[in-house]
Amino acid sequence: MSGHDIADPGLCEAGVRRIGWADRSMPVLRSIRERFAAERPLEGLRVAACMHVTTETANLLRTLQAGGASVAVAASNPLSTQDDTAAALVAEYGVSVFARSGVDMETYYRHIHAALDVSPHLVVDDGCDLVNILHTERVDLLPGLLGGCEETTTGVIRLHQMAREGALRFPVVAVNDTATKRLFDNRYGTGQSTLDGIMRATNTLLAGKTVVIAGFGYCGRGVAERARGLGALVVITEIDPVKALEALLQGFRVEPMASAARQGDVFVTTTGNRDVIRAEHFEVMKDGAILANSGHFDVEVDVRALEELAVDVQRVRPQADEYVLPDGRRLVLLCEGRLVNLAAAEGHPAAVMDMSFAGQALTCAWLAGHHEALPPGVHDVPAEIDSEIARLKLRSMSAEIDVLTPDQEEYLSSWRSGS
Structure with missing residues (x-):
């Protein structure tokens, strides 16, 4: 894929440094990126995203690329776009970026359409604008959609409304609703x-x-x-x-x-x-x-x-x-x-987004392998993905937890033991 609309390609070097700084605090996503590079779970798939174009997002997009995906992204909020990050994504990492800080609403929607022009197989949304446009103005792309992920509470509310009305035409996973997202990112x-x-x-x-x-x-x-x-x-x-x-x-x-x-x-x-x-x-x-x-x-x-x-x-x-x-x-x-x-600030600290974007990456890979079994509608992230993210985060923080003994497992799984 090619094409972009960014403010200044000359900001690339500064963006690379900022992306690298964020990556230091994202060990879970980094480990998933290494796994994706070896396993290539997204090989040959095109991903369109509508997200805040920040350093943390950049590391998610790099992870999807490592899994074999081609990636295009539009900004989900004109005021959150980091122009140096956008430049680095284009010039250093080969992502198609349509985002400039402070654009008007006409340009905002033009950028979303530009990201969708890649005819995506998977979408990653932040607020449901991208999914909304797919169902109103770009319905020609719906037959090629395998599934999507939604990052926000607002977006999930909208998706449930669409599902109740029978309007949602492909499966979307509510990444926002995982414990590792709500309890840590949101809170x-x-x-x-x-x-x-x-x-x-x-x-x-x-x-x-x-x-x-x-x-x-x-x-x-x-x-x-x-x-x-x-x-x-x-x-x-x-x-x-x-x-x-x-x-x-x-x-x-x-x-x-x-x-x-x-x-x-x-x-x-x-x-x-x-x-x-x-x-x-x-x-x-x-x-x-x-x-x-x-x-x-x-x-x-x-x-x-x-x-x-x-x-x-x-x-x-x-x-x-x-x-x-x-x-x-x-x-x-x-x-x-x-x-x-x-x-006014820089969004969530990278250490928190590490878990949220780990959920996005693993869910995209899961969708790629399980979309045929999922009907159109809103779906939960599999519990094992949430647990894996928590385990990886604990390990990165040098924390350990207990393991049930065989007697404890038997006690919890049987009603015959009584009190």
Whole structure:
């Protein structure tokens, strides 16, 4: 395959160094890459991906290549693209990359179409945009699709909607739903990188601030835990009574957004839904309140409503826009409402993405060998893949676990032993 659209090929050397730095913290993916190079489980297959074009993603794409695949990638978020990484992928590693930092939405979708022009056998998606276009504008490619992987909660929600309506035409594996993804990437990765992005964008002190977090899924839990660890008073908003109860029993305050909006100094959305923070909330917020999104698409904060309310907008820092309201209050929106952890920081640490992308790589190989037995729909990652990733990660961290004795195995597998 050939073809690309990147900002500057001259950034290749810097990108190679950054990719290598990330690779040092990705021992699980590195071991899988070595195995793939020997076994070639993806020999002759074309893979189209729509993902954040970062150093960690680059190491996943290198792994798929080592398995024998030809790879094309488009950016899943224009603000997260690292132009030096894109240059290195093209010039050093031979990946077809269609990604430039900061492109408009027309170019964003043109890049996705360009990645799909390779007529892929497998797709790797981050938010379901690529799968959506396959089912709406590129249906001619569907007969050649063997399967796909989805990385995000938002994407999995959309895929289940498609499956319920009978619209999903090929099997897609919900890599997001593995324990090694949800428990570590969503919780520890999102928790750390979200606050990293907020602090880089604003240089604010979180200790003593009231941080309102919308959503107490794994991402929201991670942000809440890290914010509390930095000395913030954390308020959770939720629509799920079970998650709300869990937050309450973990010591967080739980309130509706209508009341939390009056108290918050910093707001973080992590829901995967739209208009979580909207006009009636902006109207009662404190002067100087900071608004950040860590829930994938830029719909969680109603930016259009904020623009309509404001009498002036100024860029006060590189990723911070100040909206001045008629009464003089100022609300600060980070990263135009896009993912704060990728636009203002560098996304999840490589050590966390090591497990997530190991899951992507092993699932792609599994799909290549098992797609004929999978009907169209959303499928779980086989449990043995998740366990293998955890074992490899433990080994890389020099940690050991116990093994059941024969008597223990018999006890657990028999009902005759009694108590």
